[in-house]
Amino acid sequence: MGTRAAAFTAKIRNLNDFHTRLLHGVVPAPSGLDIANTLKYFSQTLLGVLREIQERPVDMLRHRDQDTIRLALFPNLDYAGLHQSIVALVDIMPLIQYGTQAFGQAMLNTLACLVLFLERKVIDTLPYLVASMMTSIPESLHQQLITILCYHILPVTVGAPAVEGEEENYAAASVPAVLMMIFQYTDNSAYHCQLLECLMSLKSDIAKDLLCVIAYGTPTSRSPAANLLFYYWPSLNPTLYDRRGIHIKFSGWKPLLCQIEECDGDGTSEAVKVCFDHAVCLGACPENPPPLFLCIDCAEEIRREHSTVEFFDILMPMAQVSATCENKVKQIFFFVWKMLYYCDIVFCYT
Ligand SMILES: [Zn+2]
Known part of the structure; x- marks a missing residue:
């Protein structure tokens, strides 16, 4: 076993030791800062491993049929063991007394780095794992959690097209x-909108998932789910008479800011492009897990240095949703769509 693999396994034992001590109340209990420092070792090591790879694993992660090729690129470290230790720590987060902010930050960052190295069946469990951290992380980390979910986890899980024959x-x-x-543990409508708009860009029948929350969710989560359904699908509730009792205002979510430190916008420019080339990402931002999100000026700057690198558009906040459609052709389209939609709901829920 190589030195790096041995050190990696030894550090996982440290994490497991922290878990046992917290679970059984052994004094002195480890603080969130102790665990965060160990987690930082993992995020740095994983990014170090990634630097050595010539191929394009970040691209491959978005394609389920390239999983075998992706996993063969990496050296033999105990990635699954690290994932298991992280899952165990998520469960005992409420027992951490001090340093929960640093712990939560390090945990989210490590998960964003680790996702590249995991098997598909484990990757697919990450949206639920990250969302479940919402129950115990401090409110100041809610935005980071939503960002990791929407930009790092959901696009490579829900957004990765199913392979042929897969249910x-x-x-x-x-x-x-x-x-x-998310609806249950934060009442910030900007986070609700950001998550839903992200999912709408990745999954076709998201209205059915909202209906599931309305039908079977907790009392607290049902209300935002119903409001969001009628907000994004106003044709379900088209007349002024139907909407008379609804006075919900949705504040738009804020787009991600450019991640380049030397950006001319001084941290105020909105990111509009994403780069999946990990060599370019880590060259520009050595500490951040890829992909890299950047403003148009920084994208142009990088394109001058690396002419072959590709950039892709990213999701921006949706403009105000119009309750009534101004376009006659669209009105006919919505009428037909609505009829089909109702038929579908009746068919699926009876
Ligand atoms: Zn920039």
């Missing part, structure tokens, strides 16, 4: 639970 996968099936968890 619904775990990630897609866990979407109602993820929605419920």
Whole structure:
């Protein structure tokens, strides 16, 4: 066993030791900072491993049929063991007395790094795992949790197209639970909107997942689910008479900011492009897990240095949803769509 593999396994034992001490109340109990420092070792080691890879694993992660090729690229470290230790720590998060902020940050960052190295059946459980952290992380980390979910986890799980012959996968099936968890543990409508708009860009029948929350969710989660359903699908509730009791205002979510430190916008420019080339990502931002999100000026700057690198558009906040459609052709389309939609709901829920 190589030195790096041995050190990696020894550090996993440290994590397991922290878990046991917290679980059984052994004094002195480890603080969140102790665990965060160990987790930082893992995120740095994983990014170090990634630097040595010539191929494009970040691209491959979005394609389920390339999993075998992706996993063959990495050296033999105990990635599954690290994942198991992280899952165990998520369960005992409420027992951590001090340093929960540092712990939560390190945990989310490590998961964003680790996702590349895991098997598909484990990756598909990550949306639920990250959403379940919502129950115990400090409120100041809610935005980071939603960002990791929407930009690092959901696009490679719910957004990765199913392979031929595969029935619904775990990630897609866990979407109602993820929605419920977020609706339940934060009442910030900007987070609700960001999560839902992200899922709408990745999954076709997201209205059915909302209906699932409305039908089977907790009392707290049902109300935002119903409001969001009528907000994003106003044609379900088209007349002023139907909407008379609804006075919900949705504040738009804030787009991600450019991740380049030397950005001319001084941390105020909105990111509009994403880069999946990990060599470019880690060259520009050595501490951040890829992919890299950047403003148009920084994207142009990088393109001048690396002419072959590709950039892709990212999801921006949806503009105000119009309750009534101004376009006659669209009105006919919505009428037909609505009829089909109702037929579908009746068919699926009877
Ligand atoms: Zn920039």
